[in-house]
Amino acid sequence: MSVNTDSGREGKAEAEGRAVCPVCFRHCVLNEGQTGACHARKNEGGSIKPLNYGMLTSLALDPVEKKPLRRFFPGKKILSVGSYGCNLQCPFCQNHEIAAVSEAPEFTEFVSPERLFELARAYKSQGNIGLAFTYNEPTICYEFVRDAAGLCHEGGMKNVLVTNGCASQEILRELLPYVDAMNIDLKSFRPEIYRDFLHGNLDTVLDFITLSARHAHVELTTLIIPGVNDTEEEMREISAWIHELEAAAGKSIPLHISRFFPRFHLTDRNATDPGLIYRLRDVAKEKLSYVYTGNC
Numbered sequence: 001m002s003v004n005t006d007s008g009r010e011g012k013a014e015a016e017g018r019a020v021c022p023v024c025f026r027h028c029v030l031n032e033g034q035t036g037a038c039h040a041r042k043n044e045g046g047s048i049k050p051l052n053y054g055m056l057t058s059l060a061l062d063p064v065e066k067k068p069l070r071r072f073f074p075g076k077k078i079l080s081v082g083s084y085g086c087n088l089q090c091p092f093c094q095n096h097e098i099a100a101v102s103e104a105p106e107f108t109e110f111v112s113p114e115r116l117f118e119l120a121r122a123y124k125s126q127g128n129i130g131l132a133f134t135y136n137e138p139t140i141c142y143e144f145v146r147d148a149a150g151l152c153h154e155g156g157m158k159n160v161l162v163t164n165g166c167a168s169q170e171i172l173r174e175l176l177p178y179v180d181a182m183n184i185d186l187k188s189f190r191p192e193i194y195r196d197f198l199h200g201n202l203d204t205v206l207d208f209i210t211l212s213a214r215h216a217h218v219e220l221t222t223l224i225i226p227g228v229n230d231t232e233e234e235m236r237e238i239s240a241w242i243h244e245l246e247a248a249a250g251k252s253i254p255l256h257i258s259r260f261f262p263r264f265h266l267t268d269r270n271a272t273d274p275g276l277i278y279r280l281r282d283v284a285k286e287k288l289s290y291v292y293t294g295n296c
Ligand code: SF4
Pocket: 021, 022, 023, 024, 025, 026, 027, 028, 035, 036, 037, 038, 039, 040, 041, 042, 086, 087, 140
């Protein structure tokens, strides 16, 4: 695969014996033997390789609605798999046991793409439509997603990506031919929340959503956290942006508005008031046709 990165930065790093990871907005510059911020990619012999290829920590036959996807094969199931590592550092991560780790958890098991596809096919009789790459951030090992999803497509089944949307456009383009549907987090519409609270990048996420919506069925999720992103004003901005994207992409983009519960490092505030979630749903519905509430 050839991937373009910031060529000046890449050239300088290579000249200094380092390598630049092309996968996400961080573009980690790694010395030989060094691991990136996601703890799942490493400079080995001058090229960046995934450490978590096929290293699964979670495997479950879930309802499609649980991803959440409400307008993609409703009533069906999907074999959902997760690995470990993440390129964001959300202080409220409910999957932190597998996402915020510096090495593979001890319950990790290797499953090849071929074996995973066999499992997906075996579960067809129980309503399985394919594979969902979820739980931790799947794009940090896009190679495994591409290989397993490719087999799934060849076998006539579907692929779903549940992602924070922080991968680069180059990596997204690698994956799009294999992805039928996505749930993408739009965690806030404030650049400073992405930068300071999540250690992410809002523009990367907006670009990711925009390109994805042109090629796949896309639903978005916003987790409403008290004191962070819980104003009607911000929800108006989010829903107006989605509405414009719907017009450009020529399709509906459902929005899931979810309730926060104290988790991981973010235990200094209460769960989101369900009444607020319903109010923000009504605000979003001023612009959008499909708005769903979650965890209420
Ligand atoms: S995928 Fe990991 S190693 Fe690569 S740029 Fe992102 S955080 Fe860094």
